[in-house]
Amino acid sequence: MLEFFRSSAVRVALAFVFVTVVATTAVFGLVYLQIRAANETRNRVILEDEAAKSVNLSVDELRYAFDLRLTHDLRRLDYAALFSADRKVMFGNIDELPAIPLDGKSHFVAASPLPGDKRLEPAVFVARTRPDGTIMLLGRSLLETLAFRRIAQNALTTGLAPMLLLALAIGAFFARRASRRLTAIHDTIAQIMKGDTHLRLPVRSRHDAIDKISRDVNLMLDEITRLLVQIKGVSDNIAHDLRSPLAVVHAQLERGLESSDDEELRSVTRQALAHIDRAMLTVAALLRLADVEYGPKSSKFRPIDLSAICTDLFEFYEPLATSKSIAMTLETKSPVQIVGDGDLMREAVSNLIGNAIKFTPENGKVSVSVAQEDGRPVVRVRDNGIGVEPGERDKIFQRFYRTASGHRVPGSGLGLSIAAAIANLHDFDLRFDDNAPGAVFEMVGRRK
Amino acid sequence: MTRTISTRARTILLVEDESELANEIKIELERLGYLVRTASIAEAADVARVGDAAMLIMDRMVFGEDSLKTLEVLRREGVKVPVLVISALSSIDEKVRGLKAGGDDYLAKPFAMTELAARIEALLRRLDDVRTTKLRVGDLEMDLIEQTVHRGDSKIDLLPREFKLLEYFLRHPGQVITRAMLLQDVWQYHFSLETNVVDVHISNLRKKIDARGFPSLITNIRGAGFMLNADA
Numbered sequence: 100m101l102e103f104f105r106s107s108a109v110r111v112a113l114a115f116v117f118v119t120v121v122a123t124t125a126v127f128g129l130v131y132l133q134i135r136a137a138n139e140t141r142n143r144v145i146l147e148d149e150a151a152k153s154v155n156l157s158v159d160e161l162r163y164a165f166d167l168r169l170t171h172d173l174r175r176l177d178y179a180a181l182f183s184a185d186r187k188v189m190f191g192n193i194d195e196l197p198a199i200p201l202d203g204k205s206h207f208v209a210a211s212p213l214p215g216d217k218r219l220e221p222a223v224f225v226a227r228t229r230p231d232g233t234i235m236l237l238g239r240s241l242l243e244t245l246a247f248r249r250i251a252q253n254a255l256t257t258g259l260a261p262m263l264l265l266a267l268a269i270g271a272f273f274a275r276r277a278s279r280r281l282t283a284i285h286d287t288i289a290q291i292m293k294g295d296t297h298l299r300l301p302v303r304s305r306h307d308a309i310d311k312i313s314r315d316v317n318l319m320l321d322e323i324t325r326l327l328v329q330i331k332g333v334s335d336n337i338a339h340d341l342r343s344p345l346a347v348v349h350a351q352l353e354r355g356l357e358s359s360d361d362e363e364l365r366s367v368t369r370q371a372l373a374h375i376d377r378a379m380l381t382v383a384a385l386l387r388l389a390d391v392e393y394g395p396k397s398s399k400f401r402p403i404d405l406s407a408i409c410t411d412l413f414e415f416y417e418p419l420a421t422s423k424s425i426a427m428t429l430e431t432k433s434p435v436q437i438v439g440d441g442d443l444m445r446e447a448v449s450n451l452i453g454n455a456i457k458f459t460p461e462n463g464k465v466s467v468s469v470a471q472e473d474g475r476p477v478v479r480v481r482d483n484g485i486g487v488e489p490g491e492r493d494k495i496f497q498r499f500y501r502t503a504s505g506h507r508v509p510g511s512g513l514g515l516s517i518a519a520a521i522a523n524l525h526d527f528d529l530r531f532d533d534n535a536p537g538a539v540f541e542m543v544g545r546r547k
Numbered sequence: 548m549t550r551t552i553s554t555r556a557r558t559i560l561l562v563e564d565e566s567e568l569a570n571e572i573k574i575e576l577e578r579l580g581y582l583v584r585t586a587s588i589a590e591a592a593d594v595a596r597v598g599d600a601a602m603l604i605m606d607r608m609v610f611g612e613d614s615l616k617t618l619e620v621l622r623r624e625g626v627k628v629p630v631l632v633i634s635a636l637s638s639i640d641e642k643v644r645g646l647k648a649g650g651d652d653y654l655a656k657p658f659a660m661t662e663l664a665a666r667i668e669a670l671l672r673r674l675d676d677v678r679t680t681k682l683r684v685g686d687l688e689m690d691l692i693e694q695t696v697h698r699g700d701s702k703i704d705l706l707p708r709e710f711k712l713l714e715y716f717l718r719h720p721g722q723v724i725t726r727a728m729l730l731q732d733v734w735q736y737h738f739s740l741e742t743n744v745v746d747v748h749i750s751n752l753r754k755k756i757d758a759r760g761f762p763s764l765i766t767n768i769r770g771a772g773f774m775l776n777a778d779a
Contacts, residue, residue, distance in 0.1 A: 339635060341657075342635060343567065344567075345657045346568055346571070346657040349659055353661065354574065372770065379659075383655070384739075390636075399639070414708065415734060415736075416744060418744070418747045418751050419743070422750075442738075446736075446737075446738040453742045514741060
């Protein structure tokens with residue numbers, strides 16, 4: 100949930116809601132203010148006009164006119180009264196002269212008692228001294244205006260709540276949609292980082308900002324992949340170019356060995372040959388790896404039986420295990436059919452079994468099992484040997500990585516990389532698991 | 548006349564554009580008593596057509612040209628000379644293509660000269676006679692029909708794979724057999740190993756076929772592989 104509110108999409112949605120609310124309130128407020136201003140202007144004009152017209156009437160005429168106004172023309176005047184020069188009310192519906200200048204101009208009075216009512220309401224008054232010294236007061240209540248304001252406020256609150264909800268819903272919808280797309284992008288990037296460099300970010304045909312960035316990232320990934328292949332190509336080329344010189348040096352050393360009787364020289368030559376042999380092994384393994392990883396996908400994919408392959412390899416390796424007093428067992432029940440390159444699969448499993456025997460001390464155990472688990476083909480090679488230190492577990496599939504404890508055992512350090520590449524080619528995962536003590540390597544089909 | 552035939556029997560045509568490697572191959576093979584002629588792919592094809600070579604060694608790519616095409620043409624013409632393809636391409640697919648095109652064996656670079664020499668000898672002395680029913684070295688006899696092995700009067704029980712292993716040695720007596728050849732031809736494994744599992748198989752076989760008090764029939768050849776003593 101916290102994650103949800105942290106997402107930029109949700110923030111945008113909330114900002115959207117806020118802006119909507121402010122804008123709506125402002126519109127309502129503006130309409131209200133304009134109507135009120137118009138209302139006030141009208142009040143003022145009426146009052147001032149009325150006061151000006153009435154100023155020269157006689158007291159009796161005025162009394163009559165006031166009665167008429169107050170009883171028949173409620174729309175125009177709410178207050179009318181005549182005060183004597185000493186400000187005592189003579190007649191009218193208001194008892195006290197409000198504290199306003201007697202200038203015939205309208206003035207706002209915040210609270211004045213309504214006729215026949217105890218409530219105090221805002222009103223507009225005009226007071227004017229008549230030629231006979233009496234003071235005429237006309238006024239209009241602002242109750243109507245207030246009522247209108249209340250209506251406006253009600254409209255605002257009743258209208259705002261649903262709108263707020265709607266805005267929130269729309270915001271959440273877009274946020275969810277955007278975050279779903281971001282999640283998809285995030286997941287894809289995670290997979291790319293795990294090594295599926297052929298994957299690309301999803302791009303839809305909407306041409307929005309996310310699509311634009313996705314497209315840019317995809318272009319960048321293309322470029323990175325191209326550079327990566329180029330770099331690997333360079334290292335493969337180096338390996339490639341080393342083949343002939345290595346073969347030549349090897350041949351020359353062999354020749355030197357044949358033709359010399361100097362025992363010291365022969366011993367040195369033999370050591371050099373052993374080193375060249377190791378270099379040739381590594382170069383061959385490196386090129387083999389390049390072949391599997393980047394070579395054209397093998398044209399020899401056909402139905403093969405993993406059980407048969409493992410049984411064959413088990414028989415091949417058993418004498419080696421026996422010579423080290425390692426108890427080797429095989430567990431297969433029925434054929435496990437997959438579509439693949441039998442030669443490559445044999446190579447991968449051979450690397451796993453060879454490794455297991457290599458890293459298991461005398462009197463240890465190595466077991467090979469082939470099965471269909473949850474509909475997925477699984478080949479598992481388990482040993483109780485030296486295993487892999489926790490800190491090294493994520494490195495063992497890297498090219499040339501050799502564990503600290505495995506350094507004394509000869510090998511190119513590419514066996515597991517080749518096995519992993521072959522597994523990947525067949526849509527299998529090669530995984531390590533701790534056998535406490537020892538190691539479990541399993542090749543598991545990704546698809547059922 | 549006799550001389551011509553024996554010369555032909557020892558003549559190897561070498562098609563390899565990397566001159567230094569070609570030179571090393573030439574020196575090594577001449578040391579072993581072969582006559583080596585380096586040639587372009589076209590020259591080699593012409594010599595092969597008139598039957599003047601015991602075998603061909605050809606690089607898969609010579610000056611950017613795929614020599615397998617020429618090989619295919621030669622095979623279509625019915626030229627049967629043994630051909631060893633050497634190549635910088637090591638994938639099994641490439642190996643298969645090389646053999647399909649008519650190569651008799653395929654060796655990926657880098658290789659040791661001992662490996663090359665062993666392959667050449669195996670090709671030149673190949674027993675093509677499939678009608679052979681019995682193989683014999685000294686008092687060791689293998690009956691291919693009965694699938695039995697006897698040493699003198701006593702029967703030797705072998706596992707199926709041990710039988711095949713021994714058969715391979717009996718078919719190449721007195722020749723250097725490398726571990727790679729055994730992996731490829733006995734087990735049909737087209738990859739290299741980082742364990743000495745082949746040696747263990749050989750030592751198990753020795754325990755079964757060797758007679759007490761006599762030197763082993765199969766000897767180790769240092770830095771190369773094994774050899775069945777033909778005159779045991």
